[in-house]
Amino acid sequence: MKLPLHERERVIIKSREHSRVLRQPIGAFLILTALCTFSIGYLSRDDLSDWLANNADVWMIVTLVLWAVLVIIWSIVPWVRWMRSLIVLTNERIMFRSTYSQGQLQSVGLFTVRDLVAYAKQNNVLTRAGTLDIVMNQGFVRIAHVPSVPYFRSLAMEAMTNLRSNHSVAHTETNSSEEMGS
Structure with a gap:
């Protein structure tokens, strides 16, 4: 399946719900x-x-x-x-389609995410599969059955940090170039 990616968007990790x-x-x-x-x-x-x-x-x-x-x-x-379920982390957003959704691919931009909370049961030590809560200003989105949820969370937090640092560098470069032109 071809993913609807933006121009400079790159896939970091692509998976489906855990096989459990x-x-x-x-x-x-x-x-x-x-x-x-x-x-x-x-x-x-x-x-x-x-x-x-x-x-x-x-x-x-x-x-x-x-x-x-x-x-x-x-x-x-x-x-x-x-087989149709999908969980994708890109450098700009998290896209997912759960087993019980109507087939639409949903996405959450990493700029709107305040925090990511990973839940894994103690008896899942080997698979580390669990639930990922994406906390935003208006509420949260829950993605169930994420394989290796701590690893997915760490990759997503790193992508959010990179996105925000790249955005702030681009924003300061734009402001300094506008000041020079004045």
Whole structure:
């Protein structure tokens, strides 16, 4: 996917939501598959009651169709949403699209950011995934499931510092050139 970048904007880091959001869809797939195979195995037995043995083929088809529908709803759709999720840090803004957004890529300019607060649970020592709160004057924006959230925060803070220092240098150069022309 091509990102809508400004003229001098450069990507620092590009990622998607942490893969832990796929635990529930994978678990649902495994449980549904186990239930489906058990049901088909049970329906293929020879010692079924007469009313069930007469319609065993129909019940097998119903089981497979139900399995397919539930796998699409509970496993494939969340996986596709995760594949579309995006978290991008550039030298001018933070862009993100979460799994539950309507598909629009949202962005927050680094000039409007007052602070970045990273939350990571203690049991996520290995992945260090967590939540990033972008604090602005009007409120905050929360980005969930950021992989290695302390590292992402440090990169974003560094980008904010560089952006503000470059802006102040450009601003003072503009002011001094205007004074010379007077």
